[in-house]
Amino acid sequence: MNHKAGFVNIIGNPNVGKSTLMNAFVGEKLSIITSKAQTTRHRILGIVNGDDFQVVLSDTPGIIKPAYELQESMMGFVKSAFEDADVLIYMVEIGEQELKDEAFFNKIKASKIPVLLLLNKIDKSDQGQLEAQVQLWTTKVPNAEIYPISALEGFNVKEVFTRIIDLLPDSPPFYPKDQLTDKPERFFINETIREKILLHYKKEIPYAVEVDTEEFFEEEKIIRIRSVIMVERETQKGIIIGHKGTALKRVGVEARKDLEQFFGKQIHLELYVKVNKNWRSNQNQLKRFGYNN
Numbered sequence: 001m002n003h004k005a006g007f008v009n010i011i012g013n014p015n016v017g018k019s020t021l022m023n024a025f026v027g028e029k030l031s032i033i034t035s036k037a038q039t040t041r042h043r044i045l046g047i048v049n050g051d052d053f054q055v056v057l058s059d060t061p062g063i064i065k066p067a068y069e070l071q072e073s074m075m076g077f078v079k080s081a082f083e084d085a086d087v088l089i090y091m092v093e094i095g096e097q098e099l100k101d102e103a104f105f106n107k108i109k110a111s112k113i114p115v116l117l118l119l120n121k122i123d124k125s126d127q128g129q130l131e132a133q134v135q136l137w138t139t140k141v142p143n144a145e146i147y148p149i150s151a152l153e154g155f156n157v158k159e160v161f162t163r164i165i166d167l168l169p170d171s172p173p174f175y176p177k178d179q180l181t182d183k184p185e186r187f188f189i190n191e192t193i194r195e196k197i198l199l200h201y202k203k204e205i206p207y208a209v210e211v212d213t214e215e216f217f218e219e220e221k222i223i224r225i226r227s228v229i230m231v232e233r234e235t236q237k238g239i240i241i242g243h244k245g246t247a248l249k250r251v252g253v254e255a256r257k258d259l260e261q262f263f264g265k266q267i268h269l270e271l272y273v274k275v276n277k278n279w280r281s282n283q284n285q286l287k288r289f290g291y292n293n
């Protein structure tokens with residue numbers, strides 16, 4: 001029996017549903033999902049294993065014009081996803097007209113590797129709009145195969161996965177067959193906490209936050225975690241903590257619940273907030289938080 005394996009990299013504008021799709025393929029919540037743009041900041045692998053295949057998916061940050069160092073690094077992850085892909089998934093959402101970066105768009109159109117253009121969120125559209133959108137994207141990206149999908153409702157997700165397997169080259173697996181991702185446990189803790197911050201704070205706050213897990217002790221019945229929420233300014237620190245600490249407490253309670261589910265164990269989570277001036281624009285700080293590429 002031949003074994004197939006390869007890299008399937010998901011790219012597209014912010015908020016189109018890239019992370020929702022990867023989680024649907026993997027069947028686990030590897031990437032955090034919110035309705036805010038720029039939820040994903042890293043390239044995150046999700047590995048789907050079968051007896052005769054290994055699909056190494058990459059979720060990537062939404063494509064934007066970078067305005068500061070962090071965003072430069074995020075776009076570096078997108079660039080790297082072009083370089084090692086065996087299949088490229090270009091995800092667009094219903095109603096969308098164009099990619100936010102023309103150079104990336106031209107790269108997709110000139111791609112020598114297979115491109116699957118997934119037109120997502122069709123649960124929000126009607127037949128007429130769907131047909132018009134398929135027409136638009138057929139003209140815009142003639143080298144792509146187009147699939148209307150709903151990553152959220154699972155519509156056409158299996159069919160796309162079957163097509164991916166078809167397209168993969170014969171190859172031995174790249175990772176051990178029981179491996180699910182390339183990221184360590186601490187990464188998922190940081191992301192879970194960041195998701196709660198994206199959900200509960202407005203405007204600039206989520207974008208000024210980074211989370212760093214300083215302690216992770218696994219005991220027989222409980223995991224003890226201490227994480228720091230980093231902000232850029234004193235005023236932001238006050239907002240994160242909130243009146244009498246209630247806002248921060250809510251983040252802690254919700255993150256703990258998710259982490260208990262993720263690790264299948266009782267969690268003790270201690271959170272504190274620290275000001276780290278302009279970490280988003282500081283190369284050394286960014287490296288420390290894993291934004292090196």
Ligand SMILES: Nc1nc2c(ncn2[C@@H]2O[C@H](COP(=O)(O)OP(=O)(O)OP(=O)(O)O)[C@@H](O)[C@H]2O)c(=O)[nH]1
Binds near residue numbers: 014017034124
């Ligand atoms: N109606 C509908 N909503 C969807 C679908 N897929 C994703 N969403 C929603 O779209 C929003 C963004 O989803 P994400 O998966 O975080 O999008 P993303 O492309 O990873 O976003 P970034 O990481 O910010 O680039 C969330 O609110 C999802 O619930 C879909 O098929 N239908």
Ligand SMILES: [Mg+2]
Binds near residue numbers: 020032033
């Ligand atoms: Mg995402």
